[in-house]
Amino acid sequence: SRYLANMAAQRPCHVTVLGEQYLTDHMTNISPTIVSKLPLKLHTQPSHPLSTLRGLIESHFPSYTHLSSLSPLVTPYQNFDLLSFPKDHPGRSVTDSYYVNKDLMLRTHTSAHEVEVFGRGETKWLLTADVYRRDEIDGSHYPVFHQTEGARIVSANSTGMKEIEEDNERLAAHLEQSSIEIEDVPHLSSTNPCQPAHDPKHTELIAKNLKLSLNSLMLHLFAGRVGATAQNPLKVRWIEATFPWTTPSFEVEVFFRGKWLEILGCGVIYQPTLDNANVSNKLGWAFGLGLERIAMVLYSIPDIRLFWSQDPRFLSQFKQGEITTFKPYSKYPACFKDVSFWLPEGQTLHENDFCDLVRDVAGDVVEDVKLIDDFTHPKTNRKSLCYRINYRSMDRSLSNDEANSLNAQVVSYLRDRFRVEIR
Ligand code: FA5
Ligand code: MG
Structure with missing residues (x-):
């Protein structure tokens, strides 16, 4: 399929894992x-x-x-x-x-x-x-x-x-x-x-x-x-x-x-x-x-x-060998961003692929990802998806600018890797 062809074209020949180099192939998906x-x-x-x-x-x-x-x-x-x-x-x-x-x-x-x-x-x-x-x-x-x-x-x-x-x-x-x-x-x-x-x-x-x-x-x-x-x-x-x-x-x-x-x-x-x-x-x-x-x-x-x-x-809350109750420090505000897009005709996108892409961009700053809309156009048969991403750091307050720039990066990866059209 076109998706696999895209992935193959973008895939580096090697990946380094725990200090060793390995050849990649059509199965490689480690991020x-x-x-x-x-x-x-x-x-x-x-x-x-x-x-x-x-x-x-x-x-x-x-x-x-x-x-x-x-x-x-x-x-x-x-x-x-x-x-x-x-x-x-x-x-x-x-x-x-x-x-x-x-x-x-x-x-x-x-x-x-x-x-x-x-x-x-x-x-x-x-x-x-x-x-x-x-x-x-x-x-x-x-x-x-x-x-x-x-x-x-x-x-x-x-x-x-x-x-x-x-x-x-x-x-x-x-x-x-x-x-x-x-x-x-x-x-x-x-x-x-x-x-x-x-x-x-x-x-x-x-x-x-x-x-x-x-x-x-x-x-x-x-x-x-x-x-x-x-x-x-x-x-x-x-x-x-x-x-x-x-x-x-x-x-x-x-x-x-x-x-x-x-x-x-x-x-x-x-x-x-x-x-x-x-x-x-x-x-x-x-x-x-x-x-x-x-x-x-x-x-x-x-x-x-x-x-x-x-x-x-x-x-610093924990000591080896001791079980103690975790005292939560304040939760920083959540920042929700929606990403809505059309997939190329006949193409689907597995939720796990979407989530790995988001983790590559935002790491642990993403708290959860939810599919909020899934629609197939009756005439063109193209699929449209909308995901809601909750950006929230556990360690600090995230600015709206920062969340916007992470989300822009997600959008750009989506375009490159899956050839989607942003709505
Ligand atoms: C197994 O992984 C089997 N290997 C267990 C086993 C061993 C069976 C030996 C027979 C003999 P399972 O996928 O259910 O089974 O996972 C085992 C445990 O790992 C679960 O009960 C759960 O406590 C934990 N676990 C599974 N998935 C997750 C997850 N996504 N996040 C956190 N913990 C998980
Ligand atoms: Mg189980």
């Missing part, structure tokens, strides 16, 4: 804003809330190997194929994921490292990392966020099962004495089945170990801090889920300030995934936890952009 995030590794910056949260999670699994410095660059094979994602899974598309080129991408989840870490012989491990997804712009979505992957595998024999059973007894005893209210689902069901390669009795024990381990982690993270008492217990809800590399699979939600908050996905690892790591004689579970979601709740951080702030009024 300068995203490249600038790669070296920051917020989860390793002392006293940063995400680093403290990582520490809290790690301290709850003291006998596990703790990993936190794996490169975000992975192959689509690692991110998808080794985990049995179907070839046509939407997550693989350039509108959803960031590609350096067709052979190299930014991991979209920490599960991208499962096969590699199991392959090294690790049997109990945690891995914390930055992950990247193309998305809309608002207070709870950011194209970079952080996850902690946790996994445990044991020998698929009576020794392994005995280890799990003993651990289940210990964890159940600990949870019985605590103020936690758990809404459970069955370990197995017709919609959340056991794998053909597994003995259902073994799967039940593994799923139970997974649930007990995570309920106990939720208690460690939330209890006391969210006022969990005998009268007002911490509420945790288990839900059936599906992931290509686990079955049975689950999601966990925690009730906080009147809302159910999705915190993690998990399940019993699909045996072909373990075969890919050369540990066919083992079985076990894995989970992937979203750190920002939890940190926003624990610290009362209202906007996901704040995690990236270099403002001392943000950073």
Whole structure:
């Protein structure tokens, strides 16, 4: 199409990522804003809330190997194929994921490292990392966020099962004495089945170990801090889920300030995934936890952009290892600008492409982007879109002139990249 031809004509041959040069191709969509995030590794910056949260999670699994410095660059094979994602899974598309080129991408989840870490012989491990997804712009979505992957595998024999059973007894005893209210689902069901390669009795024990381990982690993270008492217990809800590399699979939600908050996905690892790591004689579970979601709740951080702030009024509020309530400094005024345009005939524009363009111009000065009008002319069949951009700095007051000049830059990029006609 004309759009792809335009992009190809404008595309530089190389892109530099973490100090290395890579060839670009038709899949390249990694933007300068995203490249600038790669070296920051917020989860390793002392006293940063995400680093403290990582520490809290790690301290709850003291006998596990703790990993936190794996490169975000992975192959689509690692991110998808080794985990049995179907070839046509939407997550693989350039509108959803960031590609350096067709052979190299930014991991979209920490599960991208499962096969590699199991392959090294690790049997109990945690891995914390930055992950990247193309998305809309608002207070709870950011194209970079952080996850902690946790996994445990044991020998698929009576020794392994005995280890799990003993651990289940210990964890159940600990949870019985605590103020936690758990809404459970069955370990197995017709919609959340056991794998053909597994003995259902073994799967039940593994799923139970997974649930007990995570309920106990939720208690460690939330209890006391969210006022969990005998009268007002911490509420945790288990839900059936599906992931290509686990079955049975689950999601966990925690009730906080009147809302159910999705915190993690998990399940019993699909045996072909373990075969890919050369540990066919083992079985076990894995989970992937979203750190920002939890940190926003624990610290009362209202906007996901704040995690990236270099403002001392943000950073100086936190101490390593301590969870304290964030004291918001005054919100600066919002500045709304509309961008209204006609697309060339027969052309569409994905919202994620528009949002990446706006981020390239305005960075974290953009608070949200909303599509307010979408119209197709009945005669010419041309599409017209209108987006409302909310420019607001978290650190200072933005002048109307500044917002106008950012918006003019957005308009000029739109014309260059997508050949739109401004209305
Ligand atoms: C996953 O990423 C799976 N890799 C989790 C997993 C691991 C399943 C191991 C099975 C075994 P999901 O896309 O649902 O699943 O993301 C997991 C968590 O990351 C979510 O529950 C949420 O807490 C967090 N998360 C997902 N998307 C975002 C986002 N856009 N912004 C902030 N946090 C997010
Ligand atoms: Mg999910």
